Amino acid sequence: MSQPTGTGTTGRYLVLLEDRSVAAGAMEMSRVAGISxxxxxDRPTAADLTAADGLIFQDLGVAVVDATPEQVAQLSxxxxxxxxxxVVEAERVVQAYTTAEETAAAVDEAVFTWGLQAVxxxxxxxxxxxxxxAVLDTGFAIAHADFQGRTVVTQSFIKGETVDDAHGHxxxxxxxxxxxxxxxxxxxxxxAHEAEIYAGKVLSNAGFGSDSGILGGIEWAxxxxxxxxxxxxxxxxxxxxxxxxxxxQAATRAMSRGSLVIAAAGNESRRPGTVNPVGHPANCPSILxxxxxxxxxxxxPFSCGTVDAIGQVDLVGPGxxxxxxxxxxxxxxxxxxxxxxxxxxxxxxxxxxxxAEKHGARGWELWARLAQSCRRxxxxxxxxxxxxxxxx
Amino acid sequence: xxxxxxxVVVSVADDGLADLPAxxxxxRDAGMEVDDVMESLGVVTGSVPGPAATGATGALGxxxxxxxxxxxxxxxxxxxx
Numbered sequence: 001m002s003q004p005t006g007t008g009t010t011g012r013y014l015v016l017l018e019d020r021s022v023a024a025g026a027m028e029m030s031r032v033a034g035i036s037x038x039x040x041x042d043r044p045t046a047a048d049l050t051a052a053d054g055l056i057f058q059d060l061g062v063a064v065v066d067a068t069p070e071q072v073a074q075l076s077x078x079x080x081x082x083x084x085x086x087v088v089e090a091e092r093v094v095q096a097y098t099t100a101e102e103t104a105a106a107v108d109e110a111v112f113t114w115g116l117q118a119v120x121x122x123x124x125x126x127x128x129x130x131x132x133x134a135v136l137d138t139g140f141a142i143a144h145a146d147f148q149g150r151t152v153v154t155q156s157f158i159k160g161e162t163v164d165d166a167h168g169h170x171x172x173x174x175x176x177x178x179x180x181x182x183x184x185x186x187x188x189x190x191x192a193h194e195a196e197i198y199a200g201k202v203l204s205n206a207g208f209g210s211d212s213g214i215l216g217g218i219e220w221a222x223x224x225x226x227x228x229x230x231x232x233x234x235x236x237x238x239x240x241x242x243x244x245x246x247x248x249q250a251a252t253r254a255m256s257r258g259s260l261v262i263a264a265a266g267n268e269s270r271r272p273g274t275v276n277p278v279g280h281p282a283n284c285p286s287i288l289x290x291x292x293x294x295x296x297x298x299x300x301p302f303s304c305g306t307v308d309a310i311g312q313v314d315l316v317g318p319g320x321x322x323x324x325x326x327x328x329x330x331x332x333x334x335x336x337x338x339x340x341x342x343x344x345x346x347x348x349x350x351x352x353x354x355x356a357e358k359h360g361a362r363g364w365e366l367w368a369r370l371a372q373s374c375r376r377x378x379x380x381x382x383x384x385x386x387x388x389x390x391x392x
Numbered sequence: 393x394x395x396x397x398x399x400v401v402v403s404v405a406d407d408g409l410a411d412l413p414a415x416x417x418x419x420r421d422a423g424m425e426v427d428d429v430m431e432s433l434g435v436v437t438g439s440v441p442g443p444a445a446t447g448a449t450g451a452l453g454x455x456x457x458x459x460x461x462x463x464x465x466x467x468x469x470x471x472x473x
Contacts, residue, residue, distance in 0.1 A: 212437035219430035
């Protein structure tokens with residue numbers, strides 16, 4: 001008898017009968033072991049089944065039988081000898097393959113966030129040293145302990161508000177792009193941990209801004225020689241909406257000056273079911289548009305997708321359950337876990353800074369290297385573009 | 393009575409970048425109150441009188457050296473953040 005390995009048997013046995021010898025097999029089981037099995041060919045009643053020692057599945061040539069240890073031994077001997085009984089096995093308990101509960105962060109985040117690990121930042125020798133990285137957002141909590149000693153240049157484009165981040169979003173994005181690898185407490189969370197930080201406040205403490213303020217921020221970053229400009233902001237657009245000619249031209253001019261503009265694709269999708277287009281200004285062809293994936297490399301439910309001929313998702317970054325710096329202590333230190341394509345974007349910006357440092361790449365070459373080195377995900381390109389950004 | 397103004401963003405065409413001050417001056421002549429001139433990007437921001445999508449915006453578009461005129465939209469954090 002071939003005995004299944006492991007546990008989980010029912011106490012019954014499966015008897016495989018030789019092809020085209022099912023009737024002979026039934027007689028043989030009766031002869032060698034005294035087992036009387038009903039056959040599906042005879043359309044047995046419930047009473048027949050209760051009286052029988054088992055049931056033969058005629059079309060399969062398999063019998064399922066109750067057998068004593070002595071009968072099992074007799075059947076096994078018959079299986080080893082020539083004849084219509086070929087195999088005897090203990091019947092196993094089987095169950096449906098269930099999808100494992102989506103356990104959050106199967107990744108160990110004791111040393112580095114899952115995001116740093118997913119993009120391979122923790123394995124790269126590049127640090128972003130000497131590269132200027134602009135984050136245009138709600139500002140920056142300059143006093144944050146994790147950034148003391150770093151080069152930080154700031155400018156506010158919001159009337160009546162200093163660069164100080166009373167919202168938290170900007171501080172979180174700067175943390176993912178350029179925060180530390182060894183903070184005082186908790187996991188390392190910054191991709192380009194030695195990049196020079198240019199924090200431009202183009203969104204108010206309430207989270208609002210305008211085209212003119214954002215263009216002002218881009219202009220400032222370009223004038224300061226920032227190789228990377230990260231923009232976790234946008235406005236939703238309806239399908240078919242043309243992209244902004246002005247932002248497109250600004251992005252190409254920034255590119256020609258060596259500044260790559262990277263922007264969040266937007267959070268308007270409600271997957272499964274609803275996929276909404278990449279927002280403004282990420283929908284401009286010359287602005288690199290970033291979608292979000294989770295720890296399982298699945299597209300985030302909110303992540304905008306490629307809906308129109310122009311306005312594509314170019315690549316994706318970690319954007320769910322992202323741990324980074326925050327502007328105030330809400331009970332877990334000056335850190336917070338949040339989600340959004342806004343969180344994916346600074347991961348990509350940080351990687352861009354690493355590539356800029358390692359290869360000296362700027363502008364279109366930097367875009368090409370980002371796209372070329374993405375990890376392919378086996379998901380629709382309309383959702384993830386070239387895939388998950390990877391450190392050099 | 394002062395007319396309501398609306399904010400606009402103007403991009404300057406490549407052939408207008410060589411003499412950006414001349415384009416800015418022409419924009420002022422066309423009724424634009426200029427807030428900022430971004431030389432690296434070739435962008436001029438400001439406002440024009442009257443409600444949006446009226447003649448003032450079209451007048452700016454007709455200025456030599458101007459590539460595009462767009463209404464200055466509100467942009468913010470993506471929803472849910």
